[in-house]
Amino acid sequence: MSDKNLKRIVIEPVTRVEGHGKVSLLMDEENNIKQARLHIVEFRGFERFIIGRPYWEVPVLVQRLCGICPVSHHLAAAKAMDLIVGVDKLTPTAEKMRRLMHYGQTFQSHVLHFFHLCSPDLLFGFDADPAIRNVIGVAQKHPELAVQGVMMRKYGQEIIKATAGKKIHGTGAIPGGVNKNLSIAERDEFLKDIDQMLEWSLGALKIAKDYSVENLELAKEFGSFDSNHMSLVREDGALDLYHGNLRAIDKDGNKIFDQVDYQNYADYIAEEVRDWSYMKFPFIKSIGPEKGWYRVGPLARINTCDFIDTPLAEKERQEFMALTNGKPNNMTLAYHWTRMIEVLHSAEKIKELLNDSDLQGKDLVVTGKRREEAVGLIEAPRGTLFHHYKVDKNDQVTMANLIVSTTNNNIPMNEAVKKVAQVHLSGKPEITEGLLNHIEVAIRAYDPCLSCATHALGKMPLAISLFNYKGELVDKKTKE
Amino acid sequence: MGNVLLIGFGNPGRLDDGLGPALADAIEKLNVDGVDVDSNYQLTVEDASEVSNHDVVIFADASVNCGEPFTFTQIQPKVDISFTTHSIDPESVLGLAYQLFSAKTKGYVLAIRGYEFNEFGEKLSGQAQNNLLDAITFIEKALRKKEF
Numbered sequence: 001m002s003d004k005n006l007k008r009i010v011i012e013p014v015t016r017v018e019g020h021g022k023v024s025l026l027m028d029e030e031n032n033i034k035q036a037r038l039h040i041v042e043f044r045g046f047e048r049f050i051i052g053r054p055y056w057e058v059p060v061l062v063q064r065l066c067g068i069c070p071v072s073h074h075l076a077a078a079k080a081m082d083l084i085v086g087v088d089k090l091t092p093t094a095e096k097m098r099r100l101m102h103y104g105q106t107f108q109s110h111v112l113h114f115f116h117l118c119s120p121d122l123l124f125g126f127d128a129d130p131a132i133r134n135v136i137g138v139a140q141k142h143p144e145l146a147v148q149g150v151m152m153r154k155y156g157q158e159i160i161k162a163t164a165g166k167k168i169h170g171t172g173a174i175p176g177g178v179n180k181n182l183s184i185a186e187r188d189e190f191l192k193d194i195d196q197m198l199e200w201s202l203g204a205l206k207i208a209k210d211y212s213v214e215n216l217e218l219a220k221e222f223g224s225f226d227s228n229h230m231s232l233v234r235e236d237g238a239l240d241l242y243h244g245n246l247r248a249i250d251k252d253g254n255k256i257f258d259q260v261d262y263q264n265y266a267d268y269i270a271e272e273v274r275d276w277s278y279m280k281f282p283f284i285k286s287i288g289p290e291k292g293w294y295r296v297g298p299l300a301r302i303n304t305c306d307f308i309d310t311p312l313a314e315k316e317r318q319e320f321m322a323l324t325n326g327k328p329n330n331m332t333l334a335y336h337w338t339r340m341i342e343v344l345h346s347a348e349k350i351k352e353l354l355n356d357s358d359l360q361g362k363d364l365v366v367t368g369k370r371r372e373e374a375v376g377l378i379e380a381p382r383g384t385l386f387h388h389y390k391v392d393k394n395d396q397v398t399m400a401n402l403i404v405s406t407t408n409n410n411i412p413m414n415e416a417v418k419k420v421a422q423v424h425l426s427g428k429p430e431i432t433e434g435l436l437n438h439i440e441v442a443i444r445a446y447d448p449c450l451s452c453a454t455h456a457l458g459k460m461p462l463a464i465s466l467f468n469y470k471g472e473l474v475d476k477k478t479k480e
Numbered sequence: 481m482g483n484v485l486l487i488g489f490g491n492p493g494r495l496d497d498g499l500g501p502a503l504a505d506a507i508e509k510l511n512v513d514g515v516d517v518d519s520n521y522q523l524t525v526e527d528a529s530e531v532s533n534h535d536v537v538i539f540a541d542a543s544v545n546c547g548e549p550f551t552f553t554q555i556q557p558k559v560d561i562s563f564t565t566h567s568i569d570p571e572s573v574l575g576l577a578y579q580l581f582s583a584k585t586k587g588y589v590l591a592i593r594g595y596e597f598n599e600f601g602e603k604l605s606g607q608a609q610n611n612l613l614d615a616i617t618f619i620e621k622a623l624r625k626k627e628f
Contacts, residue, residue, distance in 0.1 A: 049493075049600035064493025064600065070521065116525055135525075136559065139579045147580050154526040167520040168492065168501055 023439055025421050031429050036418035038410075038443065039277060047400040055084050055391045059173055062387070065402075070170060071105035071160055072380035072405075075242075076387040078173035080376030083263075084391050086368020087176040093361030094177035099242050100353045101163035101172055102378070106241055107197075107346040108156025109381035110298070110339045113447045114204055115149025118336055122211045126441050127434060145207075148200045155190075155197055159350065162186045177365030187354055194351045198312070201347045205316060205340040212337045213323075221423075223332040223416035223442035226251035228284060228293065229300035230408070232379050235259065237306030239317075239345065241379040247304050248284055248294060253328050256284055262377040265386060271403065279410050282403060293411035296383025297446065298338035303328040308341075310348035316341045332416045335445040342381075380405050382447050406448040416442040484623060485534040487527060488519040490542050495601045496594025496608040499542035499615075503592065506616045512623045527573045532581035536588070536628045538619070539570035542608075543591035549611035550592045552618065557587070586628060590619055 026035035046065055053061060059078040063070035075098060082090065090098070120133045123142065131137070139146035157167075162182060164170035172178055212219055228251065232244035246265065248256040257268055271280040272289045283292035294300070302321075308314040320337060323329065329338075353359060376387040383405030390399035406413075420442045424435045488504025490497040504519035516534070520527075523539070531537045543551070557578040558571035568576075570589050577583035592615045596605045604612065622628070 046600055061493070064491055064602075068522070112525060136575065136579060139576070143580070146576075150525050150529055150576070150580060153524065154529055157524075157526055167518075 023417055023443075025417075025425070027425070027429060031425065033418060033421045033425055036414050036421055037276060038413050038417055047402065050389075050397050050400040053397050054395045055081055055389070055397055056175055056395075058389065058397060059175070060169060060171055062402075063168075063170060069105070069109065069380055069382070071101060071164060072378060072385055073387070074164065074170055075102055075173055076376040076378045076380070076385045077389075078175065078376065079243075079378060080374045080387045080389050081175035082177075083374035083376070084371055084389065085175040086370055087366050088368070089366075090177055091361065091363040091366060092358040093181055094364055094366075095242075096353055096356060096358050097163050097178045097181060098173055100182070100350065100359065101160060102242050103346040103349045103353070104156045104159030104163065106156075106381050107343055107350065108153045108160070109447075110343045110346070111149060111152040111156065111204070113381075114208065114336065114340060114343070115145060115152070117444060117447075119145065119149075119207070121441055121444075122207065122336070126437050145204075148204070152197060152200055155193060159190065162190070174365065176367055179364065181361055181364065182354075182359040184360060187359065190350070191354050194347065194354060198344070198347045198351065201340070201344040202312070205337075205344055208337045208340040209316075209319070212331075212334060215333075216323075219331045219333040222438075223419045223445070224330055225332075225412075225415050225419060226330050227295050227412055227415075228256060228287070229303045229328055230284075230294045230296055231301040231304045231384060232262075232377065233259075233305050234309075239301055239305040239308045239313075241301075241342075241346075243378075246377075246384075249304055249328060251328060251330060253303075253326075256286065262386070263375050265375060265377070265388075269403075271407075277410075279407050280403070281410050282408055283411075294408070295412045296405055296408040297335065297381075298342050299329065299335045300383065301379060302338040302341060308345055310345050310352070312348055313341050313345035316344060332419075332442060332445045335447070339447070382406060383408050406446075409446050409448065413443055413446050413448060416445070483535040484515045484538065484626070484628070485531060485536070486515060486517050486538045486540060486619075486623070487523065488517075488540040489521065489523050491521050493600055493602055495596040495599060495603065496605055497542050497597050498602070498604060499592040499594050499608055499612055500540045502604065502612055503540045503590070503615055503619070506612075507619065507623070510620060510623075512620070514626070515623050523568050523570065523573050525568065525573075525576060528576035528580060528583075531573060531577040531585050531587075532583035534585055536586045537574070538588045538590055539573070540590040540592065540615075540619075541570075542594035542597070544594065544597065546591040546593050548593045548607075549614040550590060550618070552588060552590050552622075555587045555589050588628065590615060 022039045024037045025033055028034050050058060050061060058081060059074050062073040062077045065073050116135045120138055123138060124133045164172035228248055230248040232240055233247045234240040234244045246260040246262050247258045250256055260268055268285055269282055270285045271282050273280055283289045284294060302317055308317050373390045378385050385405050386403040388401040389397055392398050417439055420438045424438045486504060486507055488500035490500035492498030492501050501519040504517050508517040555571050555574060557575040559575055574587040577585055593611050594608045
């Protein structure tokens with residue numbers, strides 16, 4: 001059937017995911033969904049913004065890319081610039097300070113997503129009245145949870161502040177190291193509350209786990225599909241959010257590649273451009289664009305790693321994997337459960353680091369022989385984040401290529417939307433509240449970061465547009 | 481702890497979206513007694529906790545459509561928050577502060593008119609810069625006199 005016989009429904013932008021995106025659904029004449037497209041306003045022009053800048057400015061500059069995950073960009077760029085200045089290994093103090101920053105970032109980002117974006121869906125149901133299916137609804141029915149969410153988020157943010165510096169212009173990571181250590185006073189302040197953070201993490205994880213187990217039949221169907229998975233793993237196969245090598249597995253857990261040095265990522269990953277989206281579509285080269293796409297983020301990481309090196313999170317990982325008999329879990333809603341396993345892991349790692357006296361070390365920076373090209377890679381909260389740079393002899397950046405987590409999850413999110421729309425469109429060419437809610441829930445599971453658009457007051461209405469197959473607008477809904 | 485909190489928010493890497501942090505920087509340098517200053521790319525839920533520790537909070541942000549050169553408006557805590565992203569609006573932060581921390585903080589929004597948002601760049605447009613200066617003059621006077 002040609003596209004001229006398809007009707008297009010556009011929902012824009014998606015609410016309760018980051019920033020500004022829209023969904024278009026393509027139907028055939030029988031009103032069945034044939035295609036789903038999630039359009040995301042991405043960081044057009046950002047690479048150009050970096051070109052010509054001196055390399056040492058880049059770890060600070062890239063934080064401008066995203067107000068939601070500035071720390072991830074800061075660290076990915078710093079890791080690339082370590083190599084540019086010829087440093088293959090940081091001092092123990094520098095690496096552990098960066099790890100502390102990163103676990104603080106992951107902790108607070110996942111916490112916010114769970115408590116304030118996702119928990120209303122899990123606690124009240126996808127079809128609940130929007131008047132209660134929100135954070136205030138949670139605050140009224142479960143006030144302790146809402147407060148925990150805020151206090152856990154604040155804890156993570158305070159760690160970022162102590163390791164990265166100011167919220168805007170964070171400068172903690174610099175090429176070859178860091179610019180500060182953690183004082184005893186700062187350490188003791190964090191140690192005071194870490195056991196509380198662990199306890200609350202376990203409680204939140206239980207909510208996500210119980211929901212998944214009690215609603216297993218729903219989770220198996222809801223926006224679910226088989227896929228490949230990719231993430232960093234440590235050399236011994238452990239989950240490692242800060243550093244490691246690339247591993248990709250297929251839907252059954254067979255390794256597609258393993259322990260790949262990410263400096264060579266371009267030998268394994270390619271990016272396809274499609275005319276309808278500013279976002280690229282990454283895929284595993286050996287499989288090709290049609291079937292080589294993959295998931296990243298918490299679900300992919302837990303599926304991909306062999307074990308977790310912190311005891312509480314490892315116990316939870318084993319329980320999670322037992323649900324699918326040790327095979328990869330391909331349920332979209334399982335992102336929530338795995339995200340909370342990572343919250344627990346992050347809290348355990350924070351405690352481990354706080355008790356490590358290397359954080360008070362004074363050896364912060366090392367130097368080496370300048371190089372001209374490098375890749376920095378990190379497991380950001382939402383998934384694998386690539387920063388690739390070339391720097392000339394005048395210290396200026398001449399090339400920058402960034403593959404952000406949301407880009408890596410581009411096709412999986414489209415697949416999830418398609419699956420949900422196929423079930424919930426109900427044969428009528430109209431956007432019902434139920435359809436909109438379910439599409440949002442599916443996209444939100446991936447916690448996509450669409451926030452590269454600006455956020456000035458008055459810039460973010462919710463508009464829903466409906467077009468017929470001729471491209472004519474037949475309906476539009478807007479809400480602030 | 482001061483009794484006024486000023487939070488400037490926005491992305492300084494997106495041209496006039498940086499008006500909020502620019503105002504916060506300017507006010508911080510004035511070191512006004514009894515005023516705490518913070519800035520961030522976006523407002524987030526934990527701001528509610530800090531807001532609850534103050535008598536007055538002023539949220540400073542760029543606006544695409546407010547009156548020129550700026551508007552200063554008292555806001556009410558939102559009680560039916562349609563909370564949708566990792567960032568939230570000033571009324572929702574105030575609402576969370578009331579709901580979760582029993583705050584009684586008075587809230588205001590200082591909206592500064594901006595014009596250019598859609599490209600990357602760390603420079604305010606000429607007119608936005610002028611609006612910023614007017615806003616700084618206004619809010620400095622209000623902060624010093626505690627006229628809220």
